[in-house]
Amino acid sequence: MRVGIAGAGFTARTHIEAYREMDVEIAAISSPSGPGETIEEFDLDAEAYADVAAMCEREEVDFLDVCTPTHTHLPIVRTAVDSGLDVFLEKPIAExxxxxxxxxxxxxxxxxxxxVGHVVRFMPAYRRARALAIGSPGVARARRLSPFPNWGSNGWFADPEKSGGIFVDLAIHDLDYLRWCWGPVDRVFxxxxxxxxxxxxxxxxxxxNGAAGYVEASWAQPSSRPLTSELELAGNDGLVEFSSADDEPYVRWTEDGSTVERPLAKDGYRRELEHFVSRLESGSEPAVDPEEAVESLRLALAARRSAERGEPVSPTEVGR
Known part of the structure; x- marks a missing residue:
């Protein structure tokens, strides 16, 4: 498989690290500001482009990996499918x-x-939590706390017209996951x-199904605090608890910083990309198709509308 990557920032770098461990060749990277620095950083034998359309037209690739700001997704995917390419698209599907x-x-x-890359579905702890038998769903709680993502070009994360804001960009991770676990949501406040x-x-x-859920998401954390996440799923037969703060079996501290060794060689990003590539090879549908991602976006938009109005909102109201 040969991939062309749209984008050269934080997310693209994360995907590049995964592809380097897979049987996938990174043929080209496109970024309006130029991807040369990223190509050099990873010592890639990849062509550099400033325009996605030119890359899709000139390079022989099997699929396009879209790691660009949310508000650019639609035109880039249009370019890809017009070029006959399959697409891996980072979440959220659109703004x-x-x-x-x-x-x-x-x-x-x-x-x-x-x-669509809803990566939490592929993170080992979250997949295990969903698979455990806890009886009838009762109460779910998910938290995701992070410093503001200041790596976005031209501050696009801070513009809700481009990123969608805190619910569409960050909380959607857990909104999608809980919807995947326990099904459709009737109301959100x-x-x-x-x-x-x-x-x-x-x-x-x-x-x-009558269960209740609570999702908390924050960009208000100090820059010194790493991304942390927590999950609780409670049913009438059991309780599952998980915290990323406990997911550090071995940490080595030195004068130069710390090194964390984790017991799992594959993280969620590699697992989801391997899943996508395997589905391309087999000709079968991937786990998170656009229609599924649309429903998770609808839920995130319902949460945003509820916050704006100060009243409960049904996701079915969004888009009418």
Whole structure:
């Protein structure tokens, strides 16, 4: 398999690290600011482009990996499918429901394979938590706390018209995961505090099966604090608890910093990319198709609308 990557920032670098451990050749990278630094950093034998369309036209690749700002997803996916390429697309699928629907229709009309990278579904601890038998769903709680992602070009994360804001960009990880675990959500009631770089959001969910959920997401953490996540799933037969703060079996501290050794060689990003490539090879559908990603975006947008209105919102209301 040969891949072309759109984007050369943090997410693209994460994917490059995964591809280097897989039987996938990185043929080219495109970035408006130029991907030369990224290509040099990883010592890649890849062509550099400033334009995605030129890369898709000139390079013989099997699929395009889209690691660009959310508001650019639709035109880039249009370019890819017009070039006859399959697509791996980072989450969220788009910044708006209209854009997401148009993107899904483009992929469907072109009969292309497209997977949206909801990576939490592929993280070992989260997959294990979903697989455990805890009886009938009762209460779920998920937290994701992070410093503001200041690596975004031109501050696009801070612009809700581009990133979608705290619920669409960050909380969607856990909203998607809980929807995957326990099914559709009937109502969501949300609150936010702070703006842009200090945004902090809370959402209470009522699932159609009667269970309740709580999701907290924050960009208001100090830069010295690493991304942390927590999960609780409670049923009438058991309780599952997980915290990323406990996921450090061995840490070596030196004058130059710390080194963490983890027992799992493959992280969620490599697992999801391996899954996508295997589905391309077998000709079968990937786990998270555009329609599935549209529904997770709808839930995140419902949470944002609830916070704006100060009242509960049904995801079915979004997009009417």
């Amino acid at each position: 708006s429901l209209a854009g997401a629907r148009e993107l899904a229709a483009l992929v469907d009309d072109a009969d292309a394979t497209c997977m 949300a609150r936010t505090s702070g703006e842009a770089e200090s945004a902090h959001g809370f959402a209470t969910l009522r699932f159609e």
